[in-house]
Amino acid sequence: MALDRERLPLPLSLRIGDGPFEIGLLFPDGRTRLRLRVNGIARSTARGIAIETTQVFTNCPGRLRRRTGPARPPLACGPTSSGESLTPDQQAWITAADTFFIATASDTGAADASHRGGDPGFVEVLSPTELMWPEYPGNSMLMTLGNLVLNPRAGALFLDERTGTTLQLTGTAHVLLTDGEPRVRFEITRVVQRGREQE
Incomplete structure (x- = not known):
């Protein structure tokens, strides 16, 4: 799995120069109320980070609230x-x-x-x-x-x-x-x- 440096949230983009590190990611979908969890080892690349996954799984909707309407703005930087x-x-x-x-x-x-x-x-x-x-x-x-x-x-x-x-x-x-x-x-x-x- 690869993540482009330009699309990374600022705290993560500052962290990736430190070498391999453990990472946990969550991808919630407010429309379907599904969640994808990705855990693994992240390494810096020329474009961003590459993640060697150790766990990839979905979760039930649980208490994830349905989100509708305009797209959420990018995270503030x-x-x-x-x-x-x-x-x-x-x-x-x-x-x-x-x-x-x-x-x-x-x-x-x-x-x-x-x-x-x-x-x-x-x-x-x-x-x-x-x-x-x-x-x-x-x-x-x-x-x-x-x-x-x-x-x-x-x-x-x-x-x-x-x-x-x-x-x-x-x-x-x-x-x-x-x-x-x-x-x-x-x-x-x-x-x-x-x-x-x-x-």
């Missing part, structure tokens, strides 16, 4: 703001979200990307540095939860589909059992928001 905690506006963004994406890795570093969705408010903002969300029943593969048990380091991506603005969070995530239902508590260590260039 303009100015960034960063910090170690969420601003009030970022907290409101997360509370209103019905979708986000989560990145995890196994104890050996095998990367994976997945999706989480629910009614707005399913992600609780406990504080400027803590989130919590329920783990709804899915395809019973439990890859994300299994990874978090072995390796709590994780990342979360919230996307403004109107503007392409992204909110990237990194930190540690811990699986909790409350009345037998799993929930994830995410402790934020870094916040990066990337917006659009002003026209």
Whole structure:
């Protein structure tokens, strides 16, 4: 599998010069509500990156919301703001979200990307540095939860589909059992928001 450098999101395009690395990709289709997951080893090429796949599989629609209407704008590649905690506006963004994406890795570093969705408010903002969300029943593969048990380091991506603005969070995530239902508590260590260039 090959990805063209010009079409890569900026954070990934900056990373590919570092040599071979584990990568997890998720391709959600909002029209059909299907998800394709691709995990493997990425290597830099003259045009972008080549991925030697180790896992390729689809997931059930789950809680992926159907998206209709105009095409989503490209991801923003303009100015960034960063910090170690969420601003009030970022907290409101997360509370209103019905979708986000989560990145995890196994104890050996095998990367994976997945999706989480629910009614707005399913992600609780406990504080400027803590989130919590329920783990709804899915395809019973439990890859994300299994990874978090072995390796709590994780990342979360919230996307403004109107503007392409992204909110990237990194930190540690811990699986909790409350009345037998799993929930994830995410402790934020870094916040990066990337917006659009002003026209």
